[in-house]
Amino acid sequence: MWFDLKLEARDGSRHHVRYNPHTSECEGLPLLVEPGIFAAVPRVAKDKPLGKSRAPRILKIQLGLSCNYACSYCNQAVQIGDATVSKLADVAQFLTQLDGWIAQAPEQIELWGGEPFLYWAKIKRLIPALAELFPGVAFSIITNGSLLDREKLEFIAQYDIAIGISHDGPGQHLRGPDPLDDPDKRRWIETLLADRPEKTGFNAVLTRQHHDLRALKAWFAENVGPDVFVGLEGVVNVYDAATAIGTGRFEPAELNSLTRSIFEALVEDPNAFGLGERIDEFYASLQRQRPIEALGQKCGMDREDTIAVDLRGNVMTCQNTGAKGVHKIGHVADFDGIALNTATHFAFRPECMSCPVVQLCKGSCMFLEGEFFKQSCANEFAFNMGIMMAAVWHLTGMVVVGVETHH
Template sequence: MWFDLTLEAPDGARHTLRYNPHTSECEGLQLPVEPSAFAPVPRVAKDKPLGKSRAPRVLKIQLGLSCNYACSYCNQAFQISDATISKLSDVESFLAQLEGWMTDAPEQIEVWGGEPFVYWAKIKRLLPALAERFPNARFSIITNGSLFDREKLDFIAKYDIGITISHDGPGQHLRGPDPLDDPEKRRWIDALLAERPGMVGFNAVITQQHHDLKELQDWFADKVGPEAFVGLEGVVNVYDAATALGTGRFEPAQLRGLTQSIFEALANDPEAFGLGDRINEFYQSIQRRRSIDGLGQKCGMDREDTIAVDLRGNVMTCQNTGAQGEHKIGHVEDFDAIALDTGTHFAFREECMSCPVVQLCKGSCMFLEGEFFKQSCANEFAFNMGIWMAAVWHLTGMVVGGVAVAVEGGGPLSS
């Protein structure tokens, strides 16, 4: 499927660039092309379930969904009642079960809540045992940053845990209290930043109320320091009615503003908010001619080698879902029966297959449906369009002024 992009040069001249997101062909961008072979990825659907690998590359361990904050747009809130409640003794059972189903060491182990440090006693038992068993694995935790103390910081350093602090800067009130406003909590966050340079960063979510990236950047520079790394978890997706009517509901003008804000931030600094990797991936997709058939979901949870489990051995759609409801897809004790049948690969969504930024978006959340997916799709389109426009600008020096479905197949760049 081909799209014609209208580009405007600084002198006002207009040019056309032609792009096919299904084949990653692009006529008009000055990039050397070295086509590569991309193996088709399995495409999950409710009637096309996928299993999981006994040699996971990424192991996501959900400790539970309890949290000491109550984010207004929490993507776990609607799942809390379906989450299992585990005991400290379940840690030993979990570790013993590993012998029965895991054949190779994971590259990455992620520890998830709710708020993971609510489960501190479990973390203290779990991670040392995993580190001894898998000495080359990388550990990471995403936290709201409100529960640090000296003991936790020493533990983080000992096991070389990458820490991401979820914080929305000027929009933090949508999450809960700001730990940076509490002198004691702030002291430990500052200590962690000083003691673990390059291993600690902040992660913000773009919402309807707060989607000005310059404001976000300025807020962290003033509050934390210009050297603080601030990444973007992305734009808010819609998982419940409250989010659909509140933080996730962008008006059309706000979506255009979001696109422009992303574009301006990246045009000024192509590495801003850690999005440089996204720009480079887009370039590489064109250079290597990445087929849409070789593209999986954004979250990676449709991969066989990425698995989310709780301490009782239940396997879930992802770490944000509970194992007592529809998102339980199996148990490690009956590993071959695990069946991911709760998601829909974007290849089965008409709006994704006719989208110019699908190579960047990768389908949003695979288990959203109906109006929740439609609204999330609009948000993701605006977010990824800003990245797409910045990528084009850095190669051409021109601004994307319009995108339209091409009437016929590819042709030479015209002006």
């Protein structure tokens, strides 16, 4: 499917670029094309379930979904009732089971909540044992930063854990209390940033109320420091009715301002908020002509080598879902019986297959359906269109002012 990108130069003249996101062919951009060889990826659907590999590259361990905050757009909120409640003794059982289903060391182990540090006793037992079993593995934890203290900072340093602090800057009130307003909590966050700047940063979510990236950058520069890394978890997706009528419901004018905000931030700084990697990937897709058949979902949870488990060995769709409901897709004790049958690859969604930014978006959340998916899709389109516009601008100095299907 070809699209006609209408560009406007600084002198007001109009130009055109033809782009096919299915084949990554592009006519009109100054990029050297060197086609690569790509393997087609498996495409999951409810009637086409996928299994998991005994050699996971990424192991996501869900400690539980309990949290001391109540984000207004929490993607786990509707799953809390389906989450298992584990005991400290389950850590030993989990570690004992590992030999039965993991064939080789993962590259990365992620510990997830809820708020992971509510499970501090489990973390203290789990990570040292995993570090001994898998020397050199990379650990990471996403936290709201409210429970840090000296003991945790020493532990983080000892096991070289990468820490992402979820914080929305001027929109933090949509998450909950701001730990930076508490002198003790701020002290530990600032200490962590000072001691481990390469392994610590903030992650923000863009919402209807707060998606001005200049304001976001200015807030962190003023309240934390000009050099702190602030990345984006992305734009809010819609997982429940409250988000659908609240923080996730962008009006058309707000979707336009979201696109413009992304575009302007990346024009000013092509690496802003870590999005430079997205631009580079887009360029690479054009240069190597990556076909759409080689694309999996954006979260990566449709990959066989990416697995989410809880401490009782249950395997879930992803770390944000509970294992007592429909998102339990198996158990490590019956590894060959694991079947990801709760998701839909974007190839089976007509709106994705007729979208100009599918190579950037990669399908939004793979288990959303109906109006929740439709609304999330609109948000993702606006977000990723801003990235595409910036990528084109950096190559041509021209602004994308329209996109039409090319017949």
